[in-house]
Amino acid sequence: MTTGTMRAAVIHRYGGPEEFRTETVPEPAAGPGRVLIDVTLAGLNYADLHCRTGEYARYPLPAVLGADVVGRRRGDGRRVAALLRSGGGYAQVACAETRFTVELPDGVSDAQALALLEQGTTAYGALALSGRxxxxxxxxxxxxxxxxxxxxxQLARELGAGRVLGLASTPAKREFVRSLGADDALDPADPRLAERLARAGGVDLFVDSVGGPSLRTGLAALAPFGRLLSVGARGGPEEAFSVDELAERSAGLLAFWLQQVLDDRVLFTGLVGHLLRLAGECRLVARIDRTVPLSGVADAHRALAARETMGKVLVDVRRED
Ligand SMILES: NC(=O)c1ccc[n+]([C@@H]2O[C@H](COP(=O)([O-])OP(=O)(O)OC[C@H]3O[C@@H](n4cnc5c(N)ncnc54)[C@H](OP(=O)(O)O)[C@@H]3O)[C@@H](O)[C@H]2O)c1
Incomplete structure (x- = not known):
């Protein structure tokens, strides 16, 4: 069977953002357990930066990166969002595993659904499942x-947290974090950060996506019986803790990986359904930082790496300006 062609942002070797080329390539072919999606929007995730440099998943080259898409399913035309566990998102047509594809309710926009699919499930899974x-x-x-x-x-508030504290590196970001309902927003570069966090009894759950020294700050800020939860890292040396250090606060050291949610179909669909309901009721609102054309993927990667973004970065794969 012959397939058509599509436009995609392709890398031919691992490296910097300059490696992206907007090209005409064959559409993917759907095999058993897979569906084709005519993509409207693709999402950026921080792990895409590591995929591009080859430090994370090394896909066969040439490769199309991108781990989440929203669009219309071929065949029935239904509006769906999908996670792509082996890339292929920055393209006009994506091939997704059926089990990681969810139909979208009318009340939730493409952009909102896409912003929730990977990052929302991660945030909720980290707080509720691993962080308890x-x-x-x-x-x-x-x-x-x-x-x-x-x-x-936002989800910490939704789950009934007492105090919610956010770390963010610029005044504009901290203002944004407060506008989301955080009680306070603090600068991660503040040398007295752990002390400030530890005020009023300390932190019960420290959700860390930075790694390295940030984990040590988190441990220092914990309340007795508090939990330090790792959801990711940004490169750099890993932090090691001794059992004695944890025992000083009877602290727990935890980690979250979305894969465990994805491996459980009931859990995954239930969680996404819950997030979509919250979004439909405007109790969870994703901020869209920017939407770039397909030819703008390189600039979007630069902006994410340079810490310039707030919320989700999207790619409109039908545009090339
Ligand atoms: N465990 C899982 O299954 C799972 C799933 C999805 C994502 N994740 C992880 O969750 C984290 C967040 O992912 P995301 O896609 O939402 O990205 P993101 O948080 O939007 O990434 C951009 C932000 O990261 C912060 N940052 C901290 N250190 C940085 C550094 N050295 N370089 C660049 N930015 C840095 C910056 O905020 P400030 O300037 O305010 O510090 C920056 O604006 C990542 O670590 C990702 O790998 C884990």
Whole structure:
């Protein structure tokens, strides 16, 4: 069977953002358990930066990166969003596994659904499943203006957290974090950060997506019986903790990986359904930082790496300006 062609942002070797080329390539072919999606929007995720440099998943080259899309399913024309566990998002047609494809309700826009699919499930899974957040607890979230972080701040409130603290590197980001309902927003570069976080009894759940020294700050800010939860890292050396250090606060060291949610179909669809309901009721609102054309993927990668973004970055794959 012959397939058509499509436009895509392609890399031919691992490296910097300059490696992206907008090209005409064959459409993917759907095999068993897969569907084709005519993509309207593709999303950026921080892991895409590591995929581009080859530090994370090394796809066969030439490769199309991009881990989440929204669009119309071929065959029935239904509006769907999908996670792509082996890339292929920055393109006009994506091939998605059926089990990671969800139909969208009318009341939630393409952009909102896309912003929730990977980052919302991560934020919710981290807080509720790994973090086991209890009502009244104090939560701190790193990169709180980011794609995962700005949803985690809102979801912490939704889950009944007592105090919600967000870390963000600029005054504009901190203002944004407060506007999401955080009780306070703090500068991660503040040398007295752990002390400030530890005020009023300390942090019960520290959700960290930065790694390295940020984890140590989190540990120092924990309340007795608090939990330090890693959801990601930005490169750099890993932090090691001794059991004695944890025992000083009877602290828990936890990690979250979305894969465990994806491996459980009931859990995944239930969680996405819950997030879409919250979005439909405007109790969870994703901020769209910018929407770039397909030819703007390189600039979008630069902006994400340069910490210039707040919320979700999208690619309109039908535009090339
Ligand atoms: N565990 C999982 O299954 C899972 C799933 C999805 C995502 N994640 C992780 O969750 C984290 C957030 O992902 P995201 O897609 O929402 O990205 P993001 O948080 O929107 O990434 C951009 C922000 O990260 C912060 N940042 C901190 N250190 C940085 C550094 N060294 N370089 C650049 N930015 C830095 C910056 O905020 P400030 O300037 O305010 O510091 C920046 O604006 C990532 O670590 C990602 O790998 C994990």
């Amino acid at each position: 957040l209890r009502p009244g607890e104090c939560v701190a979230v790193t990169a709180a203006a980011g794609g995962v972080g700005h949803l985690a701040v």
